[in-house]
Amino acid sequence: DIVMSQSPSSLAVSAGEKVTMSCKSSQSLLNSRTRKNYLAWYQQKPGQSPKLLIYWASTRESGVPDRFTGSGSGTDFTLTISSVQAEDLAVYYCKQSYNLTWTFGGGTKLEIK
Amino acid sequence: QVQLQQSGPELVKPGASVKISCKASGYAFSSSWMNWVKQRPGQGLEWIGRIYPGDGDTNYNGKFKGKATLTADKSSSTAYMQLSSLTSVDSAVYFCARSGGDWGQGTTLTVSS
Numbered sequence: 134d135i136v137m138s139q140s141p142s143s144l145a146v147s148a149g150e151k152v153t154m155s156c157k158s159s160q161s162l163l164n165s166r167t168r169k170n171y172l173a174w175y176q177q178k179p180g181q182s183p184k185l186l187i188y189w190a191s192t193r194e195s196g197v198p199d200r201f202t203g204s205g206s207g208t209d210f211t212l213t214i215s216s217v218q219a220e221d222l223a224v225y226y227c228k229q230s231y232n233l234t235w236t237f238g239g240g241t242k243l244e245i246k
Numbered sequence: 247q248v249q250l251q252q253s254g255p256e257l258v259k260p261g262a263s264v265k266i267s268c269k270a271s272g273y274a275f276s277s278s279w280m281n282w283v284k285q286r287p288g289q290g291l292e293w294i295g296r297i298y299p300g301d302g303d304t305n306y307n308g309k310f311k312g313k314a315t316l317t318a319d320k321s322s323s324t325a326y327m328q329l330s331s332l333t334s335v336d337s338a339v340y341f342c343a344r345s346g347g348d349w350g351q352g353t354t355l356t357v358s359s
Contacts, residue, residue, distance in 0.1 A: 173347075175291075183291065185347035194347060226291055230345070233305045235281060235293035 135159055135229050139238035147246045152214040154241040156227035161207045162190075164231065171231040174203055174212045178223045187212065219245050248272040250342050250350035257356045263330045266353045268342030275323040276300040279345040282316065282327045285352075286338045296345070297325060332357045
């Protein structure tokens, strides 16, 4: 089974600051045939369903603000928020879909100072 | 637009079974995998399994084999998840989620005598 690990588990920043969070997988998520990384990022605000932000590691979902950027390949991935807004208060999850299953990381909780 | 409308909250007794529904609209129901995800209070996301409504093919997280049974009714564009032999650890919010980024609003299951 593919294990997903996220760090940090939580962080607190002021509005306007840049944030980076990490996601690591126990095996490569890069499909050699499609050349795509099967890694997605989700945002879950309190009391809401998760919302897809990024798929294929770096492709922004339609309507997602461009302050959200995904990067990385293979086993190491990063989600960057260039200038955090108060509305970005949420838990962020990475998810692999490389094989027939999904596995989520434990999440990074973003708090706004 | 794509909508996934889940059934309402459930309160069931230990040992009983429950069937949660997810009615889909706005896309070709038969041609897209439907996933189910569990979230216990204050915890992360856990993938249960998925079903392809077109032919009923399923894949399960090994942890949920024997606990969850996924079905789909193409005539009503509705996916179902039955959970059996319920205990307190099954108390959670359950989401349906289309492979493609859309999620239902979640169904809260409470197992209590």
